[in-house]
Amino acid sequence: MPDSKKVALIGTGGTIAAVGAGPFDLIDYDDNGHMLDVGELLAVLPALPDGVEVFTVALPPISSTGIYFEHWQKLVELCAELEASHPDLTGIVITHGTASMEETAYFLNLTLKTRVPVVMVGSQRPASALSSDAPLNLYNAIRVATMNEARGAGVLVVLNDEIHSARDVTKTSTYRLQTFRSPDFGVLGHCDADEVAFYRQPVRRHAPNTEFDLAQTRTLPSVGIAYSHTGSDGCVIRALTAAGMPGIVLAAFAPGCYSSAEAAALHDAVAKGVVVVISSRAGSGRVGDGIEIRRAGMIAADNLNPQKARLLLALALTKTSDIDEIRRMFQTY
Structure with a gap:
């Protein structure tokens, strides 16, 4: 298919991949000890966006409360490797727990050197829950990663049909689906059924054109x-x-x-x-x-x-x- 787009899906775990004890297990699902690998998570989607090919890259699942510098180093290296080994790569999607997603997103926004769009996605409800937001959030993140408007916009965060800049977004609620907000400036765009619509672009300096290079950094002060x-x-x-x-x-x-x-x-x-x-x-x-x-x-x-x-x-x-x-x-x- 000449117009096909290729997206790499990196899985790190989080609520988006969690499987609870039942459809109403919305709080204690981690205690169930069952998590979908990234391939299984992708299989939850009934279909992919038209003309998009997705391949998966699994990392050991980890609670987002445990993610720090060594994991961010790995993500930066992995994104660079994926871009180098797949010249036809359109974009990268990273699944992540929501507890620290804004920190991972901003750190990557300051350190990534890849030029394809990088989109982070998670969910407020586990994949097994009634009315889980996991499948649609993932579907929309894949859509955003293929957009021309996402290229050069830095790291993006997609949840609840909204597109946010990594610099601006923060988690504002414990359980509500509309938890991710960009308080001062609002969303960059929306993911609606008919189209993904961008309305503004980040102005502050961001990946890949930053002065911070993890290749020269062994520890984080x-x-x-x-x-x-x-x-x-x-x-x-x-x-x-x-x-x-x-x-x-x-x-x-x-x-x-x-x-x-x-x-x-x-x-x-x-x-x-x-x-x-x-x-x-x-x-x-x-x-x-x-x-x-x-x-x-x-x-x-x-x-x-x-x-x-x-x-x-x-x-x-x-x-x-x-x-x-x-x-x-x-x-x-």
Whole structure:
């Protein structure tokens, strides 16, 4: 078929592949210990999108709460290998648990060097559940991976008929199907029955044209997150500093403020060479690059949430500890 499109489907596990004890097992399905491999998951679909060929690549299934740097390295390497070994490859879809999907997506958005579209997908309900969102989410992710508009858009996340940018999206609800949101800017597009429709493209720098190269990175520096709250005495910040963390992200009160005790602990951390980034616990909105933050030698996270600010800071620290240079990265990505 001359117009056929080829998509690689990488399976990492997650709710999308889970099989519960019955159709109403919507919470304790992991306890059942049964998970579909990626080939079995693909077979759940009654049909593939017209003109699309999908081949599967299985990785050991893992809870998304356990995914970290070594798994991200493997995904980056695997995507590069797939693109190199399949010159006719149209796109890549990665199944993933939703708990940490936004972090994997953003990390890949900062480090992938592949030029074909990469789409991440998961589900809120296991494949075995009544009204599971797994099959349609997977079907739509495959559709998006074949779109010309997806090429050059960075890593995308597809769930609930919506297309999100990896930089902007976050999980906002424990069980609801509409959990993934891009609070400040909204979706990139929709997956409807008649067509996949894109309406905007990400502007911030993203894969594959980034300065971060995992081929030159053996370990990821440890960066801790402290959370502002009334009565905070800065003990978490001091503990992270004492633990030798080279970087700390503060999930500050909106719009980027903190208690006097936290301020003292942050100033002490900076004096000891720790790079401090101020994010917000609000869930949306920018932390401004204001006088107080600059005067204290700290960096504003822009509108990155704490967990994404942590990843960008960790990658930045693989290249430099210069505050001005890291500040530039937060203004770029």
